[in-house]
Amino acid sequence: MTTLITGGTGKTGSRLAKLLHAAGHPFILASRSGTAPAPLSSNLGVKFDWADPSTFQNPFSFVSGGETKIDRVYLIAPTAVLDSLPLVQPFVDLAVAKGVKRFVLLTATLSESGGPGLGKLHEYVAGLRGGVEYTVLRPTWFIENFGTLYAHSIREKDEIFSVMKSGKLPLVSADDIAKAAFDALFAEQSPNTDYYLVGPELFSYDEVAALFTEVLGRKITHKHLTDEEEQALYQSFGLPKEYAAMLTAGEALVASGSEERCVGTSKTITGTHTLRQFVEANKQIWTKS
Numbered sequence: 001m002t003t004l005i006t007g008g009t010g011k012t013g014s015r016l017a018k019l020l021h022a023a024g025h026p027f028i029l030a031s032r033s034g035t036a037p038a039p040l041s042s043n044l045g046v047k048f049d050w051a052d053p054s055t056f057q058n059p060f061s062f063v064s065g066g067e068t069k070i071d072r073v074y075l076i077a078p079t080a081v082l083d084s085l086p087l088v089q090p091f092v093d094l095a096v097a098k099g100v101k102r103f104v105l106l107t108a109t110l111s112e113s114g115g116p117g118l119g120k121l122h123e124y125v126a127g128l129r130g131g132v133e134y135t136v137l138r139p140t141w142f143i144e145n146f147g148t149l150y151a152h153s154i155r156e157k158d159e160i161f162s163v164m165k166s167g168k169l170p171l172v173s174a175d176d177i178a179k180a181a182f183d184a185l186f187a188e189q190s191p192n193t194d195y196y197l198v199g200p201e202l203f204s205y206d207e208v209a210a211l212f213t214e215v216l217g218r219k220i221t222h223k224h225l226t227d228e229e230e231q232a233l234y235q236s237f238g239l240p241k242e243y244a245a246m247l248t249a250g251e252a253l254v255a256s257g258s259e260e261r262c263v264g265t266s267k268t269i270t271g272t273h274t275l276r277q278f279v280e281a282n283k284q285i286w287t288k289s
C-alpha cells in the first residue's frame with residue numbers, strides 16, 4: 001500500500017517523505033512541479049495542481065501500473081485561498097472512491113472545524129463515512145518561517161516584523177510536524193481527532209530577535225507593525241488582499257495569548273526541535289550578500 005504526500009516538495013511533505021523512505025513505506029509526492037527533492041528518486045514525483053482538477057487522477061494513474069495502491073493521503077491544502085473546501089473536496093471524494101482509507105490533514109491552531117480558511121475542509125474530512133479514518137494536525141507558527149518568510153528581512157534589514165506585540169508562541173519545527181504526520185498515518189488505531197502541534201519553548205518575537213542577535217553576532221530587531229502596514233506588506237509579497245487580512249488578523253491574536261493557550265492541553269503534541277538548533281544549523285541563510 002502506498003502513501004500519497006500532497007505538498008510533497010514543501011517543508012513538511014519533504015520531511016515526511018524522508019521518514020517514509022527510512023521506514024521502507026512506499027510513497028509518492030504530488031506537487032505542481034512533479035519533482036521529488038534529493039536524495040529521493042526523481043521518479044517518485046507526480047504532477048498535481050489544486051487549480052487544475054484534470055490532474056487529480058494523476059497520482060492514481062501513476063501507481064496503478066505498479067504493485068501498490070494508494071490507501072493513505074497526507075493533505076496539504078492550497079494556500080492563499082479563503083476557503084479551500086471547494087478546491088479540495090473533489091479530490092478527497094475521488095481518493096475515497098479509489099480506495100483511500102486514511103487522511104492526515106494539516107491545518108493550523110487557529111483553524112477551528114467548520115470555520116474559515118481550512119476549517120470547512122477539516123469538518124468535511126472528519127465527517128467522511130464508510131470507514132474512512134482521519135487526523136487533523138493543527139500546528140502553531142513554523143520555526144522554518146525564519147528561513148523563508150523572514151529570510152530577506154533578516155539578511156538585508158536585520159529585522160523581523162509582526163503585529164504580535166509581546167505575545168508568545170511555541171514555535172514548532174517542520175521536523176516535528178512530519179513526525180506527527182508519520183505517526184498519524186501509520187498508527188494501528190487512527191486517532192480520528194485533531195491535535196495542536198507545538199514546539200518545546202515559548203518565544204515572543206522580541207525574544208526571537210534576541211536569539212538571532214546572539215547566534216548571528218549582529219543586532220536583529222523586532223519591528224512592530226500596525227495591522228495596515230502588515231497587510232500591505234503581505235500584499236506586496238503577492239498575497240490577495242483578503243488573505244493578507246486573514247493572516248494579519250491571525251497573527252494579531254498571538255498578542256492576546258492564542259498560541260500560549262495551545263500549550264500543554266490534552267490535545268497537544270509537543271515537539272522536541274528548538275529554534276536555536278534551527279538558527280545555528282542554517283546561519284548561511286541570513287549571511288549578508
Ligand SMILES: NC(=O)c1ccc[n+]([C@@H]2O[C@H](COP(=O)([O-])OP(=O)(O)OC[C@H]3O[C@@H](n4cnc5c(N)ncnc54)[C@H](OP(=O)(O)O)[C@@H]3O)[C@@H](O)[C@H]2O)c1
Pocket residue numbers: 006007008009010011012013030031032033034048049050051076077078079106107108109139140141142145
Ligand atoms: N508556516 C506556518 O507558520 C504555518 C503555520 C500553521 C499552518 N501552516 C500550514 O501549513 C501548510 C503548508 O505546509 P508546508 O509548509 O509543508 O508547505 P510549503 O513549504 O508551503 O510548500 C507547499 C507545497 O505545496 C505545493 N503546492 C503549492 N501550490 C500548489 C498547487 N496549486 N497545487 C498543488 N501543490 C501545490 C508546493 O509545491 P509546488 O510549488 O511544486 O506545487 C509544495 O510542495 C499550509 O496549509 C499552511 O496553512 C503553516
